[in-house]
Amino acid sequence: MMPACGGARMWRQRADVVVVGTGVAGLAAALSAHRRGRKVVLLSKAGETATFYAQGGIAVVLPDNDDSVDAHVADTLAAGAGLCDPQAVRSIVSDGYRAVAELVAHGAEFDESAAGGWALTREGGHSRRRIIHAGGDATGAEVQRALDHAAATLDIRRNHVALELVIDDGAVAGVLVLSADGPGVIHAPSVILATGGSGHLYQATTNPEGSTGDGVALAMWAGLAVSDLEFVQFHPTMLFTGAQGGRRPLITEALRGEGATLVDARGEAVTAGVHPMGDLAPRDVVAAAIEARLAASGDPCVFLDARAVPDLATRFPTVTAACRDAGVDPAHEPIPVVPGAHYSCGGVVTDVHGRTAVAGLFAAGEVARTGMHGANRLASNSLLEGLVVGGRAGDAAARHAELAGPARVIVPDLPIRSVLPRAELQHAMTRHASVVRDGGGLHRLIDVLDAAAPRTIMSRNDFEDAALTVVAAAVADAALARTETRGCHHRSDFPDADPLQACSVVRGSLVPAAAGC
Numbered sequence: 001m002m003p004a005c006g007g008a009r010m011w012r013q014r015a016d017v018v019v020v021g022t023g024v025a026g027l028a029a030a031l032s033a034h035r036r037g038r039k040v041v042l043l044s045k046a047g048e049t050a051t052f053y054a055q056g057g058i059a060v061v062l063p064d065n066d067d068s069v070d071a072h073v074a075d076t077l078a079a080g081a082g083l084c085d086p087q088a089v090r091s092i093v094s095d096g097y098r099a100v101a102e103l104v105a106h107g108a109e110f111d112e113s114a115a116g117g118w119a120l121t122r123e124g125g126h127s128r129r130r131i132i133h134a135g136g137d138a139t140g141a142e143v144q145r146a147l148d149h150a151a152a153t154l155d156i157r158r159n160h161v162a163l164e165l166v167i168d169d170g171a172v173a174g175v176l177v178l179s180a181d182g183p184g185v186i187h188a189p190s191v192i193l194a195t196g197g198s199g200h201l202y203q204a205t206t207n208p209e210g211s212t213g214d215g216v217a218l219a220m221w222a223g224l225a226v227s228d229l230e231f232v233q234f235h236p237t238m239l240f241t242g243a244q245g246g247r248r249p250l251i252t253e254a255l256r257g258e259g260a261t262l263v264d265a266r267g268e269a270v271t272a273g274v275h276p277m278g279d280l281a282p283r284d285v286v287a288a289a290i291e292a293r294l295a296a297s298g299d300p301c302v303f304l305d306a307r308a309v310p311d312l313a314t315r316f317p318t319v320t321a322a323c324r325d326a327g328v329d330p331a332h333e334p335i336p337v338v339p340g341a342h343y344s345c346g347g348v349v350t351d352v353h354g355r356t357a358v359a360g361l362f363a364a365g366e367v368a369r370t371g372m373h374g375a376n377r378l379a380s381n382s383l384l385e386g387l388v389v390g391g392r393a394g395d396a397a398a399r400h401a402e403l404a405g406p407a408r409v410i411v412p413d414l415p416i417r418s419v420l421p422r423a424e425l426q427h428a429m430t431r432h433a434s435v436v437r438d439g440g441g442l443h444r445l446i447d448v449l450d451a452a453a454p455r456t457i458m459s460r461n462d463f464e465d466a467a468l469t470v471v472a473a474a475v476a477d478a479a480l481a482r483t484e485t486r487g488c489h490h491r492s493d494f495p496d497a498d499p500l501q502a503c504s505v506v507r508g509s510l511v512p513a514a515a516g517c
């Protein structure tokens with residue numbers, strides 16, 4: 001035991017690879033590193049993962065059908081509005097079928113069509129049916145179940161919060177952790193961030209309660225580069241239940257793939273004339289069309305009419321149950337929906353193996369910015385990316401740990417961070433950095449965030465509020481700097497795309513020069 005700041009004692013342990021997060025990317029990474037014979041410790045802050053709540057499916061090119069990697073790459077690049085890294089997209093898409101086959105070897109079962117083979121559905125921005133699903137609309141729950149089962153013998157520490165990355169001379173050396181035993185350090189030469197997203201920057205989100213931007217914050221505090229944070233994806237159809245905040249049910253886009261239509265309170269189509277793909281346009285386009293209709297009508301929500309979808313209750317049991325819980329029968333009435341904070345397209349800058357600019361530090365899944373999503377993620381590409389890059393990051397982290405050997409013992413003090421009360425932050429983000437932003441609002445948001453005050457981080461709540469504060473400021477700065485409309489970043493004061501800004505801006509000190517602009 002070592003003393004820590006304030007007289008508390010710190011526990012200390014060792015591992016080869018620490019994985020922070022237990023969703024699809026974290027478990028895929030941990031299983032890979034474990035397979036390579038490394039001692040792996042997983043840290044889980046909360047019970048629920050975003051993976052568990054994923055509904056639509058996994059976008060994947062299957063052999064022997066009329067799809068192709070070229071077509072999936074083209075759809076991903078089109079949705080990404082000029083900001084995807086085409087090589088990263090091709091690398092991840094090409095590896096999708098292998099990664100899904102591995103998941104099946106872990107026991108995952110996907111829905112089959114009457115004709116045999118996997119049933120394929122369609123979502124916004126996809127030019128064809130290429131999305132496999134499980135339990136109808138419970139794909140994430142099945143992916144989580146299979147990976148949890150495969151990882152059942154691994155060392156998973158529940159209710160452990162990663163407070164800070166330990167860095168030693170430009171390389172990672174472990175993680176400062178808070179557990180029921182108090183603060184401690186796990187010394188490790190490799191650390192993988194797989195902490196998911198940051199939906200709780202907003203008052204209402206489709207994300208589980210632990211999605212507080214943790215990995216992006218940890219990376220920023222360690223001086224790492226982040227990019228594309230202004231591209232917060234709002235899912236067009238989150239169940240509308242009045243002013244209720246926190247996690248709200250997703251109404252999967254696959255419903256529109258099976259024929260559901262978006263209408264306003266007068267029954268008029270929401271996306272008519274907006275995009276050639278109509279209700280199946282990329283997500284940013286549909287969310288903006290809904291926002292515009294709500295602004296014009298003054299209505300609080302629009303409606304997804306799923307009454308004509310065949311076998312609604314059996315094909316979409318999760319949506320049906322969520323609607324019924326809210327007093328809506330989707331078989332007989334349109335579902336009230338609004339856009340909801342859903343996915344961070346940006347994050348910690350990595351390559352397609354999850355490597356960051358700090359030796360031994362990796363990131364995979366929603367926390368990372370590989371270049372796959374650009375300015376707007378294509379539907380159902382996230383489980384795909386988590387599986388592929390998570391697995392690769394686990395391999396790379398295991399190799400690094402083997403070469404680097406045991407990490408040097410460094411025991412940091414408890415960190416002091418700027419913290420803004422969560423309710424104030426969420427209110428300001430919702431008001432000024434939602435689907436449509438403008439310069440005046442973003443300046444007001446930055447003023448609110450500037451009132452954050454320093455606090456020693458001693459609890460999960462402190463940590464999450466600090467993480468939300470630093471990530472909110474980064475989103476606000478990035479959104480203010482991007483004086484154009486692109487992908488899921490809509491500026492009412494700059495309504496057009498600016499060809500001179502068709503590039504990602506890399507913020508942070510631990511990378512070479514920023515690519516692009």
Ligand code: SIN
Pocket residue numbers: 054055056057250251252253254343378379380381382
């Ligand atoms: C959905 O099912 O609509 C969400 C899928 C995704 O976020 O990719």
